[in-house]
Each structure stands twice: as C-alpha cells, then as structure tokens.
C-alpha cells in the first residue's frame with residue numbers, strides 16, 4: 001500500500017514537472033510525429049456514476065468514474081488542444097481520407113451500462129462532444145447482469161459469509177478463480193480479470209449457476225447495480241447524434257469461440273442494433289480487448305469499418321482500423337499525490353508521457369483462437385485445500401484495489417502459439433490500466 005502511494009506521488013510529481021517545464025508538450029510533439037502527424041487518442045469508459053465512493057463499495061473499481069471526473073476529462077482534453085471527434089473521424093484520418101487540424105480525442109463506452117445514459121449522456125450533450133457506445137445486444141431491454149458483475153458480487157457474498165464452496169459440483173477450472181481470492185493471493189478484481197480472459201463464457205455461467213445454488217439462491221445474489229440501457233434509451237441518444245457499435249450478442253470473448261459463434265455474435269449484434277435503432281452499424285469493440293485475424297476477416301466481410309482493442313498504444317496514420325488502440329479510463333487514472341484529482345497528471349496521461357518514457361507496458365490483445373477446453377488437474381484442488389487450511393480468512397474484497405491488467409496466462413495446449421504478453425509494471429497498472437473486464 002505504501003509503495004502504491006509512493007508511486008502515485010512520484011508519478012504526480014513527474015507529471016507536474018513535465019507540465020510546467022514544457023517537457024509534456026515536447027513529448028506530445030514526439031508522439032505526434034511518431035503517429036504520422038496527428039495523435040489519435042481513443043479513450044474507453046464503462047460506468048459513469050454519480051456516487052463514486054458508494055459505488056466503489058459494491059462494484060468492480062476499474063469500471064467506475066464519477067460524473068465530475070468524467071466532465072473534467074472532457075474539459076481537460078479540450079483545453080489541451082484536442083478535437084473531440086467521432087470514431088468515424090478517427091478512421092478517416094487514419095486512412096488518409098481526412099486531415100485533422102488538431103490531435104483527435106475520441107470518447108467510447110463499452111457495454112451499454114445505464115449509467116452512461118444517466119450520467120455521461122447529459123454531460124456529452126451539453127458540451128457537444130460526440131461518443132460511441134458499444135452494445136452487447138442480448139443484454140439490452142433485459143434486467144440481466146454481466147457475468148463479470150455477477151461473479152464479482154457472488155465472490156463478495158462468498159467472502160462475507162465465509163462460505164467454503166464445494167468444488168466437486170462446480171466446473172473444474174473454478175478453483176483457479178476462487179482459490180487465489182479465498183487464500184488472499186489476489187483481489188477479486190484481478191482474479192476475475194485473469195480468469196475471464198482464459199475461459200469461455202460457458203465456464204463462467206457454470207460457476208455462477210453453481211455458486212448461486214450453493215449459496216441458497218435468492219434475489220440478493222444478483223447485483224442491484226450494473227443495469228444496462230433499454231432500446232428507448234439507446235434510440236434517444238441516437239436521435240441526439242450519439243453513435244452505437246456492436247460488442248457481440250452475449251458479451252462473448254470471441255477468440256475463445258469457434259467460427260460459427262464468431263459469425264453469429266458479430267453479424268446478429270450488428271443486425272439487431274440496425275433494426276432497433278435504424279442506423280448503420282460499422283464499428284465493433286472486442287470483448288476483453290482480445291481479437292484475432294479470424295474476427296477481423298468476419299468484420300470486414302460484414303461491412304464493418306473499425307474494431308477497437310484495449311491496447312494502450314498510439315494509433316498511427318496508416319495503421320489498421322481493425323486494431324484501434326485505446327486508453328482505458330477510470331477514476332484513479334487522474335488521482336494525484338494526495339489522492340485527489342490532478343489536472344496535470346490527467347493531461348500527462350492523455351499526452352502519453354509515461355508511455356513515451358517506457359513506463360507503461362500495454363497488454364496486447366491479438367490472440368490465436370483457443371478452442372480446446374481448459375483442464376485443471378486435481379493437484380490444484382489439493383494445493384488449494386492445503387492453502388485454505390493455513391490461510392487467514394479474507395473478510396472483504398479489496399474494493400479499493402484497481403483491476404490489474406496482469407498478463408493473462410497462456411492456456412495449456414497453446415504452447416508455441418504466437419501470444420505476445422507484456423506484463424504490466426506497477427506504475428501502469430495503478431494509474432491507467434484496468435484491462436477491460438468487458
């Protein structure tokens with residue numbers, strides 16, 4: 001904890017120095033020339049909330065930003081000289097169809113949380129800032145919650161009740177998720193983040209169903225927060241000019257699915273938005289930020305023009321619009337020395353000062369398709385039992401911890417596959433890098 005505070009202080013101090021000495025502008029100019037003349041910064045948000053402190057007690061921290069900080073981000077980007085642009089503008093500049101007089105700043109939202117409609121939409125509308133929201137269409141007009149939110153909530157229930165799950169009745173890999181949390185080796189956020197990237201949706205739903213059953217069912221096992229927009233809300237935003245992109249049907253990490261599923265999830269999510277909203281859908285967001293050549297092929301074949309990742313790298317003029325880089329934002333992205341909002345740090349982050357210095361190590365999203373089911377040996381279960389016997393019970397989930405963008409382990413059986421994984425250093429994970437639990 002002390003280390004984290006010190007790192008934050010060091011980073012905030014560096015940001016202040018960069019800002020007031022003019023180094024920040026020099027770094028931005030360097031990044032601009034590297035990017036082919038213009039910087040194209042695409043930022044990603046999830047939930048914009050009115051009561052950040054309250055929400056932090058019950059939600060995945062790395063998905064949250066307060067309405068006030070969100071507004072400040074937009075004001076800050078404006079003041080720093082960015083043009084607040086649409087995703088279409090960004091693609092046009094990248095593909096040379098348009099030249100930009102200023103660097104571009106593109107606002108995106110993943111998952112279609114209702115918070116975006118409630119708290120981001122009024123701010124965007126008032127400030128005249130364009131934005132795109134990527135929708136997993138099977139969730140729209142339902143009261144379903146995302147697997148990551150349901151699992152996070154269930155893990156808190158398990159911990160609060162000091163419940164010992166019966167692994168024999170759960171999908172085999174469940175011990176990989178629950179073990180590190182119950183023994184205090186990982187926060188629920190970090191463990192979930194790793195696990196969701198490695199296991200197909202059916203494993204997640206298997207664990208959810210089993211845990212709900214073991215905990216005795218009941219409405220309090222489903223999180224109250226994390227509701228998504230309905231089609232009327234989507235249509236209202238669309239009438240005001242806000243754009244919508246596809247984000248699969250069931251919020252599915254498609255690199256873990258066979259081609260038939262990839263095609264269905266991509267094509268039907270696009271068609272559903274087009275039918276419900278009456279607009280053309282040309283943009284896609286990869287769940288968990290993971291993408292493959294196969295997915296890009298399907299997107300191109302079906303009239304898409306772009307795909308966004310969660311790779312925190314600069315976009316370049318002439319780069320691939322189906323591998324658009326994004327900076328994932330949340331409240332702590334802007335936390336200064338004293339834990340309060342820091343304007344200089346925020347702008348330094350926008351201008352990628354820490355990236356220029358090699359202080360952030362982005363996790364790359366390009367993956368091979370992983371089709372084999374994961375196996376977990378009994379050794380893991382035995383190890384866990386031994387660890388649990390020794391462990392001090394963890395009473396509460398560390399909700400103040402960021403969602404760490406730790407390097408997802410390469411799945412067994414994929415040895416030799418071309419997976420490039422860059423582990424995140426603490427500085428990067430603290431301030432800027434909650435890898436999307438999307």
Ligand SMILES: [Zn+2]
Pocket residue numbers: 110111247251287288436437438
């Ligand atoms: Zn998502």
